[in-house]
Amino acid sequence: MTAVTLEARLGSAWKKPPLISNPALRWGLFIAAAVYLVLAIASIDVNWARVAEGLSRGWAFITSFFNPDFVSRGSDIRDGILESVIITVASTVVGILISIPIGLGAARNIAPLPVYLVCRAIVALSRALNEIIIAILLVAIFGFGPLAGFLTLSFATIGFLAKLLAEDIEEMDKVQAEAIRATGSTWMQWINYGVQPQVMPRLIGLSMYRLDINFRESAVLGLVGAGGIGATLNTAFDRYEFDTAAAILLIIIVTVMVLEYLSGIIRAKVQ
Amino acid sequence: MPVSTNANGAKIWQLRNRNQTLARWAAYLAGVAIFMWCWQRISEATTWFFVWDAPRIAADIGSRAMPPRWSYMDKLWGPLWDTLNMATLGTLLALVMAVPVAFLAARNTTPSAVFIRPVALFIIVATRSINSLIWALLLVAVIGPGVFAGLLAIAFRSIGFCAKLLYEAIEEIDPTQVEAITATGASRWQVMAYGIVPQIMPAFAGISVFRWDINIRESTVLGLVGAGGIGLQLQSSLNTLAWPQVTLILIVILAAVVIGEWVSAKVRGAII
Numbered sequence: 409m410t411a412v413t414l415e416a417r418l419g420s421a422w423k424k425p426p427l428i429s430n431p432a433l434r435w436g437l438f439i440a441a442a443v444y445l446v447l448a449i450a451s452i453d454v455n456w457a458r459v460a461e462g463l464s465r466g467w468a469f470i471t472s473f474f475n476p477d478f479v480s481r482g483s484d485i486r487d488g489i490l491e492s493v494i495i496t497v498a499s500t501v502v503g504i505l506i507s508i509p510i511g512l513g514a515a516r517n518i519a520p521l522p523v524y525l526v527c528r529a530i531v532a533l534s535r536a537l538n539e540i541i542i543a544i545l546l547v548a549i550f551g552f553g554p555l556a557g558f559l560t561l562s563f564a565t566i567g568f569l570a571k572l573l574a575e576d577i578e579e580m581d582k583v584q585a586e587a588i589r590a591t592g593s594t595w596m597q598w599i600n601y602g603v604q605p606q607v608m609p610r611l612i613g614l615s616m617y618r619l620d621i622n623f624r625e626s627a628v629l630g631l632v633g634a635g636g637i638g639a640t641l642n643t644a645f646d647r648y649e650f651d652t653a654a655a656i657l658l659i660i661i662v663t664v665m666v667l668e669y670l671s672g673i674i675r676a677k678v679q
Numbered sequence: 680m681p682v683s684t685n686a687n688g689a690k691i692w693q694l695r696n697r698n699q700t701l702a703r704w705a706a707y708l709a710g711v712a713i714f715m716w717c718w719q720r721i722s723e724a725t726t727w728f729f730v731w732d733a734p735r736i737a738a739d740i741g742s743r744a745m746p747p748r749w750s751y752m753d754k755l756w757g758p759l760w761d762t763l764n765m766a767t768l769g770t771l772l773a774l775v776m777a778v779p780v781a782f783l784a785a786r787n788t789t790p791s792a793v794f795i796r797p798v799a800l801f802i803i804v805a806t807r808s809i810n811s812l813i814w815a816l817l818l819v820a821v822i823g824p825g826v827f828a829g830l831l832a833i834a835f836r837s838i839g840f841c842a843k844l845l846y847e848a849i850e851e852i853d854p855t856q857v858e859a860i861t862a863t864g865a866s867r868w869q870v871m872a873y874g875i876v877p878q879i880m881p882a883f884a885g886i887s888v889f890r891w892d893i894n895i896r897e898s899t900v901l902g903l904v905g906a907g908g909i910g911l912q913l914q915s916s917l918n919t920l921a922w923p924q925v926t927l928i929l930i931v932i933l934a935a936v937v938i939g940e941w942v943s944a945k946v947r948g949a950i951i
Contacts, residue, residue: 424873448764454827462822469821491724498717501710536936540812540900541929544917549737551729554721628812631904635724641813645820653817657809664808 469650476658477651481640485656488637489663492626495557495636499626500619502558503565508611510566511573512599518577527570534567539625543634554635561622561629568621572614573607580606609678616671623667627660740922747930748923755912755931761826762908762935765901766894769833774887777838781845788849788875799842807839811897815906829906833894840893841886848882849875884950888943895939899932909935 428434478485513519513527539560546556580603588602630638637656644653682690695703729736782788784799814832822828852875860874902910909928916924 444767448768451760451764452768452826452830455823455825458823459827466821469817491720494717494720498714498721501714536933538896538900538932540903541913541932544903544913548740548917549733551726553724553726555725555730558721624808624810628810631812631816638813642816645816648820657813661805661808665804668804 472650472654476655478655488640492636496623499561503562507566507569511570514574515577552633557629557634613675620667744922744926747927758909765829765898770891772834773837777841780842784846785849803839811836815901824905826907829901852878892943
């Protein structure tokens, strides 16, 4: 027996199969990605001197997280946070109330086609536009203040909640709804006893999640004059008062953590 | 199931008994009271004269904004390219940072559940709860205005999001495959590469494309605080009340968002 046949019998070592099996596509994608990366990185001009100069400021900001200043701008922070919370609560409530009928209308198995198309169009419009852009337009129309922020977040909530609610309704168990309908119920009773119990747990969970998102968003609406803590935060950064900014950011982080924890408990309870 | 009787002695079915109904009404009352209080506060802070005037103002702005100034488009290609770069490079940078955080945060791969896992979870919550605009505000103050600040803002904001979804994917992997690789005598890193990574790869790809889509949306507005991209043009057009340019920029942003969503849906469809 020669060495060659032994080699042939042993076979070659196992190699990891590549992620994309077609070699032309694999190398094409790889080269395209490399070219894009080179072009993209080359087009970003970083002023390293400015960055180096800023590093000490960055460090000052990080250290200020360990001794945040809640006191010297205390009343501004309190008013701003209170306004953010008010905007959050009010816009979440109104958003949920409006998104329930729109969500029902956007579910293909409940709504007739014209209603379905109108509701889907509202959802698409609300989801396509960034909150900040809506806020800018609404501030231009309604003037500065929390009303613009409230309207912005209500509008954004509609797109989010109505879409997910509609998807949930489309996935529901038809048998239960049919059973209610077979008792001779009216349309309202059908929705109330056939559909609502099936989607309620998810609706509550999504509402809590949206409350959380709305609070985070309300923290930036102030940047464009739509009320809330954002204006205070912006001023703090502009004046390089990093200890005040750190205090505000800490409040936001803690509030979001508490909200997330609460929503976790509530979601576990209803599901 | 609670049942009450009417005057004739016939039984009537009810959904809830008396105490449940009372508790429910009290909860509704509290909710409505809180909402009304919030509404009152908003109402106090609003100049209602402007609100009643709003339809006229909206019509006025609308008439000024139409038609969009198409000739302004040749000044938008550069910012648009910057916006795309901020989103893409920011997502890549975020993934580089999110992967180790995710492995440290997952219960089955973390080196220490008592000391390291809470730190990783805190990183996830802290980066997630600060909006990318706030990150941009902070980074513009620290390293100066420009695309680089926007890129870093996108990257930091995305760490928490990617790491959270990724660590949930890691926790859901099939342990028998990992065990099989371990049984061959593989080292810790080999177990990682052949036992864990192939299982989370589809989730990883899906998460990155999903986040890239979101980042396209977010990077369009970062310019408002000076972090480069098309938002800068939006800000300057708004400041000079050049409404036809604002319309054009909004159309471009909408197109970018729609294309981004389309690309991400295609890629996700191809992967999963």
